[in-house]
Amino acid sequence: MAAAESSPLTTHVLNSGDGVPAARMALSLHRLDAQLMIWSMLSVGTTDKDGRCSGLIARGAFGPGMYKLRFETGSYWESRGQNSFYPYVEVVFSITEPEQRFHLPLLMSRFSYSTYRGS
Amino acid sequence: MSAHRLQQLKGHILPGNKITAMAAPSPLTTHVLNTAMGVPGANMGLSLYRQDPSTSAWSLITTGITNADGRCPGLITTEMFTSGVYRLHFETAQYWESMGETCFYPYVEIVFTTNDPGKKYHVPLLLSRFSYSTYRGS
Numbered sequence: 001m002a003a004a005e006s007s008p009l010t011t012h013v014l015n016s017g018d019g020v021p022a023a024r025m026a027l028s029l030h031r032l033d034a035q036l037m038i039w040s041m042l043s044v045g046t047t048d049k050d051g052r053c054s055g056l057i058a059r060g061a062f063g064p065g066m067y068k069l070r071f072e073t074g075s076y077w078e079s080r081g082q083n084s085f086y087p088y089v090e091v092v093f094s095i096t097e098p099e100q101r102f103h104l105p106l107l108m109s110r111f112s113y114s115t116y117r118g119s
Numbered sequence: 120m121s122a123h124r125l126q127q128l129k130g131h132i133l134p135g136n137k138i139t140a141m142a143a144p145s146p147l148t149t150h151v152l153n154t155a156m157g158v159p160g161a162n163m164g165l166s167l168y169r170q171d172p173s174t175s176a177w178s179l180i181t182t183g184i185t186n187a188d189g190r191c192p193g194l195i196t197t198e199m200f201t202s203g204v205y206r207l208h209f210e211t212a213q214y215w216e217s218m219g220e221t222c223f224y225p226y227v228e229i230v231f232t233t234n235d236p237g238k239k240y241h242v243p244l245l246l247s248r249f250s251y252s253t254y255r256g257s
Contacts, residue, residue, distance in 0.1 A: 066225060074232075085231050085232060085255045086229070086230060086231055086232070087204060087230055087231075087232055088230060089230075090228060090230070091224070092224060092225055092226060092227070092228070093223050093224055093225075094212070094222075094223060094224070094225050096221075111254060111255040112252065112253065112254035112255065113252065113253060113254075114245075114250065114251065114252030114253075115250065115251060115252070116249055116250035116251075117223045117249040117250065
């Protein structure tokens with residue numbers, strides 16, 4: 001169920017090897033507890049046919065801190081009958097201005113990936 | 120002098136690497152490039168870990184600092200480089216902070232699987248303050 005206001009953090013996974021959105025890829029969002037120095041999972045989801053995953057986090061829950069997006073890329077390639085170099089991809093990033101929007105895409109193939117901070 | 124021989128000599132004389140004076144170059148190499156400034160990513164701290172297949176615990180193999188060319192020779196020996204899951208950890212925020220800049224990524228970790236340790240694995244990192252990419256090279 002979509003949140004009343006869309007997530008300030010979005011992603012988009014693209015299969016650059018095949019030139020298609022990476023659909024049905026599992027992913028999860030985590031935040032680092034700065035006191036305990038442990039990660040806690042905030043949400044888990046699966047990309048839609050467009051490679052997107054809505055509702056990652058609510059605007060009210062999105063404070064400053066260190067976050068991690070984990071993409072189950074290895075499982076994705078396995079489901080397509082192929083192996084890949086990376087069992088998973090984790091992108092760890094630091095949010096200091098949570099009032100902004102953050103778009104963190106993942107462009108990936110079996111043997112490469114890239115990411116950037118968009119909006 | 121061949122490029123290969125020059126690389127071996129550089130591995131002997133550059134500081135910061137735990138494994139030095141190796142007989143053969145590391146079968147696993149990296150190369151950090153600062154794509155924002157168009158320069159090698161020099162003096163970046165990094166570490167290599169291997170995952171224990173039965174316990175899933177990570178153990179540290181080596182730590183190092185990239186040289187002026189953004190490389191870090193001597194990551195691992197051929198004998199130690201068995202098939203498995205490895206993790207390269209790059210101190211990206213520290214790197215940018217040393218130049219008075221912030222970085223969106225406090226660190227970058229690349230986790231990869233090797234199942235043919237007889238081959239060469241080159242895992243570069245192309246990095247700016249707000250983006251990075253990597254690929255499997257040789």
